[in-house]
Amino acid sequence: MRDVAIIGVAQTKFGELWDTSFRELIAEAGLGAIKDSGISGDDIGAMYVGNMSSGLFVDQEHIASLISDHMGLNPVPCTRVEAACASGSLALRQGIITVASGYEDIVISAGVEKMTDVVDATPAIATASDQEWEAQQGATFPSLYAMIARRHMYEYGTTREQLAEVSVVNHHNAQYNPYAQFPFEITTEKVLNSSKVADPLTLLDCSPVSDGAAAVVLCPAEDAHKYTDTPIYVKASAQSSDSIALHDRKDMTTLNATKVAAKKAYDMAGVTVKDIDVTEVHDCFSINGLLAVEDLGFTEKGNGGKVIEDGQTRIDGDFPINPSGGLKARGHPLGATGIAQACEISWQLRGDAGKRQVDGAEIGMTHNVGGTGGTATVHILSRDQN
Amino acid sequence: MRDVAIIGVAQTKFGELWDTSFRELIAEAGLGAIKDSGISGDDIGAMYVGNMSSGLFVDQEHIASLISDHMGLNPVPCTRVEAACASGSLALRQGIITVASGYEDIVISAGVEKMTDVVDATPAIATASDQEWEAQQGATFPSLYAMIARRHMYEYGTTREQLAEVSVVNHHNAQYNPYAQFPFEITTEKVLNSSKVADPLTLLDCSPVSDGAAAVVLCPAEDAHKYTDTPIYVKASAQSSDSIALHDRKDMTTLNATKVAAKKAYDMAGVTVKDIDVTEVHDCFSINGLLAVEDLGFTEKGNGGKVIEDGQTRIDGDFPINPSGGLKARGHPLGATGIAQACEISWQLRGDAGKRQVDGAEIGMTHNVGGTGGTATVHILSRDQN
Numbered sequence A, B: 001m002r003d004v005a006i007i008g009v010a011q012t013k014f015g016e017l018w019d020t021s022f023r024e025l026i027a028e029a030g031l032g033a034i035k036d037s038g039i040s041g042d043d044i045g046a047m048y049v050g051n052m053s054s055g056l057f058v059d060q061e062h063i064a065s066l067i068s069d070h071m072g073l074n075p076v077p078c079t080r081v082e083a084a085c086a087s088g089s090l091a092l093r094q095g096i097i098t099v100a101s102g103y104e105d106i107v108i109s110a111g112v113e114k115m116t117d118v119v120d121a122t123p124a125i126a127t128a129s130d131q132e133w134e135a136q137q138g139a140t141f142p143s144l145y146a147m148i149a150r151r152h153m154y155e156y157g158t159t160r161e162q163l164a165e166v167s168v169v170n171h172h173n174a175q176y177n178p179y180a181q182f183p184f185e186i187t188t189e190k191v192l193n194s195s196k197v198a199d200p201l202t203l204l205d206c207s208p209v210s211d212g213a214a215a216v217v218l219c220p221a222e223d224a225h226k227y228t229d230t231p232i233y234v235k236a237s238a239q240s241s242d243s244i245a246l247h248d249r250k251d252m253t254t255l256n257a258t259k260v261a262a263k264k265a266y267d268m269a270g271v272t273v274k275d276i277d278v279t280e281v282h283d284c285f286s287i288n289g290l291l292a293v294e295d296l297g298f299t300e301k302g303n304g305g306k307v308i309e310d311g312q313t314r315i316d317g318d319f320p321i322n323p324s325g326g327l328k329a330r331g332h333p334l335g336a337t338g339i340a341q342a343c344e345i346s347w348q349l350r351g352d353a354g355k356r357q358v359d360g361a362e363i364g365m366t367h368n369v370g371g372t373g374g375t376a377t378v379h380i381l382s383r384d385q386n
Helices: A022-037 A054-058 A063-070 A087-101 A122-126 A141-156 A160-174 A188-193 A221-227 A256-269 A286-295 A304-309 A334-350 B022-037 B054-058 B063-070 B087-101 B122-126 B141-156 B160-174 B188-193 B221-227 B256-269 B286-295 B304-309 B334-350
Strands: A004-011 A046-050 A078-082 A107-114 A196-198 A211-220 A232-241 A278-280 A363-370 A375-382 B004-011 B046-050 B078-082 B107-114 B196-198 B211-220 B232-241 B278-280 B363-370 B375-382
Touching: A004 A022, A004 A087, A004 A221, A004 A334, A022 A063, A022 A107, A022 A211, A046 A063, A046 A087, A046 A334, A054 A107, A054 A122, A054 B054, A063 A078, A063 A107, A063 B232, A078 A087, A078 B087, A087 A107, A087 A211, A087 A232, A087 A334, A087 A363, A087 A375, A087 B078, A087 B087, A107 A334, A122 A141, A141 A196, A141 A286, A160 A188, A160 A286, A160 A304, A211 A221, A211 A334, A221 A232, A232 A256, A232 A334, A232 B063, A256 A286, A256 A363, A256 A375, A278 A334, A286 A304, A286 A363, A334 A363, A334 A375, B004 B022, B004 B087, B004 B221, B004 B334, B022 B063, B022 B107, B022 B211, B046 B063, B046 B087, B046 B334, B054 B107, B054 B122, B063 B078, B063 B107, B078 B087, B087 B107, B087 B211, B087 B232, B087 B334, B087 B363, B087 B375, B107 B334, B122 B141, B141 B196, B141 B286, B160 B188, B160 B286, B160 B304, B211 B221, B211 B334, B221 B232, B232 B256, B232 B334, B256 B286, B256 B363, B256 B375, B278 B334, B286 B304, B286 B363, B334 B363, B334 B375
Parallel strands: A046 A078, A046 A107, A278 A363, B046 B078, B046 B107, B278 B363
Antiparallel strands: A004 A211, A004 A232, A078 B078, A107 A211, A232 A375, A363 A375, B004 B211, B004 B232, B107 B211, B232 B375, B363 B375
């Protein structure tokens, strides 16, 4: 099994991109990553694209063919992978596995979602939950995560203000991210007073509806220095499943898929959570950012609100989380998120993150979730090969 | 890169399965393949599922999580892959790559589609074409393939009767396939006189709308005999892309993605088309069965109609095609088809195909197409490891 490196990254601006079509978005990110890596189109052996629901958002399936076509890459094999909001990281994972296998040398892993071409994105997003047991009964994603939040508050005394702090930190970081959908600060008070979406969650606890794309270029680690002076090495790729429906879980306040994937990833990389310098977590709702801090092992279960309130997840904190602004403030074009996380960690480990740089970051982690935790992935990236 | 073997296969009956839900279909196939392979659930390292459009057909994305959940396999990682009607073979390919890489040892590759829960499947199927340049202009899949057929008739003198013969042969074979949607004979006259769908194609030139699922179990070739006395070895897995829209092709009568994938597969397996004893091809419309015979290299371009008319694709012909009944008569639940093809070739190479057995088949091939050829895959399987 060959070691794998990231040699190029790119993402589009995330936001309501009325003037950019689905195919333009992915081409912009893909060609950006190709340029960043120094490869030429002829070097590319395969491409993977994470996307949750192009069928419902833009009436287009078979996007793999569309993308290789629109990027001028035919006959390069292109494959779409999907696991709701974790689709992007699955594209990363399939790219890593394909390079590791020796089937291909240079692989592009990308993600894209164009969500603003429908009148209401909520029904499409709801297809990430159990259609028969959740969506058809009226449950939407905000309501499912609101139930998790409510239970976490009940079990552990987590406060409304602690949840809000997840969004406050994200917005603070996003002001330094040129790709962020919402690059401005907000206050706790503003979160608490924004419109109720599903009690206790308000509008500013929720990630937005976004358009966007991101891409990375992978190659065998041993070849990486042919292309770039700053390769980022993949130390672990782990994925896990859990029940798709919330009511089938033993414990609503833990995403078991995150815990299982994190343990696998730490073991594979030969590190512990204490070795991780910077992390991008899946905070589609503020409560999920809080769960991630606990389930990835940064603190014990129930203590997530406290460590966030204490500033430990800030860029200068003990374990910086989401310097990019996270799903809340960078934006969350579903299939693109997992790849955008890998872009951000790559920039951080290269030392290219500007005003949102985590000082001296050497090992980084990404955490991507599908649905309410039916799928989770954890990737560990490193500046050093060994 | 490790060699890979298929150690278990299963498929559901294909047809209008009103009494079986999406999740029941995939569980039946998946558990059937597990049983056929002799593994236990604990052995499974990962699962891939090919599916074209569960979002549009059953309002459910994130089916990977649903499936691992409903099969009782959590926390096994499960990933959906999609390239329209080629989705199934991409699940096979990702499974092969994953086992080859060493990331996992035992992998299930499955495919599923539940198409009959919508009033009209045509708009969902049309999302496999270029939405902006084809579907929104009114082109449906029958009309796109009808244009290909018309051009092939014009260029090479292919006759209406030769096209019909593809369906006649498929239906003949399907009568011996217990899983086939249409297990009965039809005549050339019946094909010609069935309702016009898109001139020159009639109803009996077209594969049906189907429900169904299929699954195979993969493991490293070196371990295969631990589980079964009749492993089937994967000699090649190849995939290629072409323009998604028909008007961008240099030649409408050739699927270049098929040609590129076939060449790669023959090279990888170290065989020529003459070594292939039995083949399952993607004949979503009769014309596509004819193109496949040419583009896979069984005969030169333009001669497909002639060799089919001469009976060379029949079970006792020179190069038997679709002993299963093909997409036309076995049925075509989109995401399941590529896996059902691998099941059929496995049965053929094991010598387990009953009255549709191709005598002495040792090397088999599957050919799966997405859209009008935007994606194509070719897999070569063998009874012998070397």
